[in-house]
Amino acid sequence: MQRRNALKRLALSAALAIAGLGVTTQALAADTIKVGVLHSLSGTMAISETVLKDVTLMAIDEINAKGGVMGKKLEPVVVDPASNWPLFAEKARQLLTQDKVAVVFGCWTSVSRKSVLPVFEELNGLLFYPVQYEGEELSKNVFYTGAAPNQQAIPAVEYLMSKEGGGAKRWVLLGTDYVYPRTTNKILRAFLHSKGVQDKDIDEKYTPFGHSDYQTIVADIKKFAAGGKTAVVSTINGDSNVPFYKELGNQGLKATDVPVVAFSVGEEELRGVDTNPLVGHLAAWNYFMSLKNPSNDSFKKQWAEYAKAKKLPGADKPLTNDPMEAAYVGIHMWKQAVEKAKSTDTDKVIAAMAGQKFMAPDGFEIKMDEKNHHLWKPVFIGEVQKDGQFNVVWKTKGPIRAQPWSQYIEGNEKKKDEPDKK
């Protein structure tokens, strides 16, 4: 009996002590602004998303070194939703309700974004989404710093149709089986129809996440290509890209015969692949590491130093890519908006984000559109080189406006170019 009482007292005092500690840390925490980082650090998407977490932390360190935001330091709260879409929603809710973050930088796949969207809209949170996507969405609580289809997919297909790009007449639309490739391919099919391409010359194929056996698919592409000059549009996401490109190389499918343009493959995804047989295959982005301009030079230098200092995996060969650049631009624009609004309140920041400008590593001063929550972005199409870098073969003169509601999907003429007020 005595022992039980003693144990009860011990437990009570321990609980009080911890609570007291919690109170004091809370009091200290009021001097920082919490910022959520919601990227997969394990699972099939970790190959792409881990560097986004690192570049966000790098930007936070940079901002804190210059005095923070409104005099307060930024405190990152990093969670790992592990490429598990329902877990993304859980972690988003945790960040907003328990950690009470002012803003979340996160997501890559559209399915992860669609999973967290209801959470952000319900709790009036703020999400910065740095990856190219399929459009067909315009939420008041999200700022889209990646490309919409008219800033990536459509220009890429137009280039492949042109004489310079190979004059493709037949198209294989190959993607991972989820909303982004399905919607993008719907838009591309409508676009191809508008250019006179018939359904018999378009072949859509899908593979599940994490798929690694591309033998049949590459053989099918070769067979389809016998019917006319063919180009492949790849929306494969995650580490499935590695076995896909390895199979292309092993089966000898050269870019001079059948060019493959990918929308979710950048310098980071090519890190583990022998790029010698892949020279000439393409990617369409709004930024490449090989761009030569002063802001890119300082961005790359900053990243190389950060990677070495934090001993990140791959620091011996530091690579930057488009989503990293978009994440970097996003967090700086958020900082500028908070300072303009003089508050971290979601609605005030949303209002202050309109028209924000930032000198981006892509070499242009890019603008957040006043109404539609998307960035004006330049478009670059690059060919893979032997060293895994991209050589730009086509580009727009300057940043172009995003069209989140694609003109190639029926019913979009009625959609407004700004989020619904709630």
Added chain:
Amino acid sequence: MSSTIDRAHRLGRLLAAFAFAIFYAAAARSITPEQIHDIALGEYDQKVDAIAALVASGDEAALALLQSLADGEIQTSGEQVLKIKDKTAIDLITGKAVDPIPQSLDDVVLNNRVRRELATAIAALKLGSADRAVRLAAAKELQRGAADATLPAIRRAQEHEQDPEIKGLLTLARSTNELASDDKATRIGAIRALAESRDPNTKMLLLPLIERKGAEFAEPDAEVRAEAEASLRAIDSRLATGEMIGRVFSGISLGSILLLAALGLAITYGLMGVINMAHGELIMIGAYATYVVQNLFRGHLPGAFDFYLVAAVPVAFCASAVVGMALERSVIRFLYGRPLETLLATWGISLILIQMTRMLFGAQNVQVENPAWMSGGVELMANVVLPYSRIVIIFFAAAVVALVALLLTRTRLGLFVRGVTQNRPMASALGVPTGRVDTYAFGLGSGIAGLAGCALSQIGNVGPDLGQSYIVDSFMVVVLGGVGQLAGTVYAAVGLGIVNKFLEAWSGAVLAKIAVLVFIIVFIQKRPQGLFALKGRMADT
């Protein structure tokens, strides 16, 4: 003295540069400076025109220039066009050596269109080589379609060529160009010649002839159209055989991988009735063991890097076997006879193993490079390329099955394993140390899983979640094949692989997986013991 050596080196470099310069000065007379400028610094259209002009000239020097362009040896600095080789730079327009090499050099920008023109141009110029293999490769390259610019080179080569195979390919190459001729007889002759082609790309050339443009055909003459259709049919039937071979091969390849993954499970499940949910993680351990061996070779024996895979095989086997035996000794033997608890316990252990791997190696995938002899493929026909990595894995799986069969039938341990599988109490009564047999058998099964991991590291991604993708497939094979004999696992694995690949070609990857699962469910309803079951008075298993 080092300064003499330095001077000797500098003299040597100067002499080499001088030799290059003389060669280029002599050759440069047939290549105009405008052509060199256009190729290196011009717009894409100018590059293509310059390449066409160089091919038409048929010069030796043109071949050297185009080859160095393709190899990336040409760089520009401002308006200078330089060939950089072995730390010497030669200005191609003036032919003189440039010393010191300028600091800021730009690569010559090529795109796919220019690269394609370059490849055909080099092939056309190589038709005059003395080496048969070089001429054969060049003729194969040109078979796809010869641009007008390459025709003179092809005609010249045809006159001098003795080898029948190369001559046939050159005829095909010329035919691709003659399709556009005005003379009807030439066109028909070309179409008939192209019927012999083994290249699927020939179809691309013949199809436009039978295409409709509105109410009319692109090709006005009906006889020519009929010839084109006949040729297309001949090519199609030839391609169909190639396609079938390709599909069967990929089915066998997938089957060999399933076999390696499931073989170990069949042994442990058959022997002890243990449902080992950590089997996938034993595969993963084998893959990571291969990664570690690769790093050791890269760090300490870079010259022998291509053989790291040979060393990794026994290491992967031992690593997984040790973990498997530890697992059996510490957890599974205490849960003997309680299948649900074993399931749960091994599931928990699989999570522990995944997390430990994450802590040791990081949560992301790790890079396992293929050795040189595993990259690329062998081209059976124009549309069938069999990758070396998969061929090696098929032979590897066959070897493993043969070794395991030998072990089970010819050794004492194998005898004990079979005895304990068939009737444990009786075997024990006859003096077989069932406890130790259990441990060794579990070690064997786990070791084979390690070998599967070693094979998988070559064709897929290696990450902590590797096992999760293969555990379901392994159980599917074991359930389908039954646990009576090894043959069950072999037939089930190869059968599932082929069925999966044929379905995939027909209905896509996602539906094929679903269809295979449905098929297995239906099969198990009809025959719960699987393909090959133990006969006799064993009521369980």
